[in-house]
Amino acid sequence: MVVGCEETQNESWFPCDQEQKGGFEGPRSFELLEARPPRHGEREQGPRAKQSKAAVRLKEDMKQIVTVPLNEQRNSTYTKLFGVSLQDLHQQGLTENGVPAIVGSIVEYLTMHGLTQEGLFRVNGNVRVVEQLRWKFESGVPVKLGRDGDVCAAASLLKLFLRELPEGVITSALQPRFIQLFQDDRNDAQESSLRALIKELPDTHYCLLKYLCQFLTKVAKHHVQNRMNVHNLATVFGPNCFHTREKSQAKKVSLDTELCCLGRRAIQLKSRSSSYPFQYA
DSSP states (O other): OHHHHHHHHHSOOOHHHHHHHTOOOSSOHHHHHHHSOOOTTOOOOHHHHHHHHHHHHHHHHHHHHOOSOTTOOOOTTOOOOTTOOHHHHHHTTOEETTEEHHHHHHHHHHHHHTTTOTTTTTSOOOHHHHHHHHHHHHHTOOOOHHHHOOHHHHHHHHHHHHHTOSSOSSOTTTHHHHHHHHHOOOHHHHHHHHHHHHHTSOHHHHHHHHHHHHHHHHHHHTHHHHOOOHHHHHHHHHHHHSOOOOOSHHHHHHHHHHHHHHHHHHHHHHHTSSSTTSTTO
């Protein structure tokens, strides 16, 4: 019995010694050591430390994409504004002079504070700020864009609203004719045909298009400061106003290019007069 005790005492219970001797057949000691929480004052090391840091980073990233805090529930005044047709917004009394009230609020703010901002509509706003602004507008919470956001966030919110319209500002039924109009090289024919086509838009779409062209004309006049000339504005707003359903990437790029050129043409025509091409529409 004494011999047995001496043999036991001569054995090492350190996992590294047992691993070298090949006599330790117990649990996977290295994993157990790595899984052991650090003692007080001891810094965590090894794979577990890396996993912990990765988990913290993931948690922070998830916080950034949370659109609405869990403790903020939709109240009784919640009204969906994004992804709703212009006609429905009008019927619900959510328009002013035919223009969605939310668009008017954003454009007024940008007119006051954003016309000289470099990269206006090119530089995207913070995703979380944009989503919070969206939630506040739809929840009926008083919104002050200068306090709750900034110029970039407001510009991104406007693009988001246009992009999520079920039907583009230029309706799908008229899109082929608008594109064909652009492909016509005769400028005089373009101008007269553009006026006729605009008259065919539904009233709500017509009012929004007119309002946007008036605003974008002001933006283009400050292109020296904001770096957003007519071409750059058309590049941004063409695809947002003309929704396309092309699945082929090559065709989509080609169509987007045509829409950008068409948008540029519309803004250029609008800038020639305070109301043209809407004066007779």
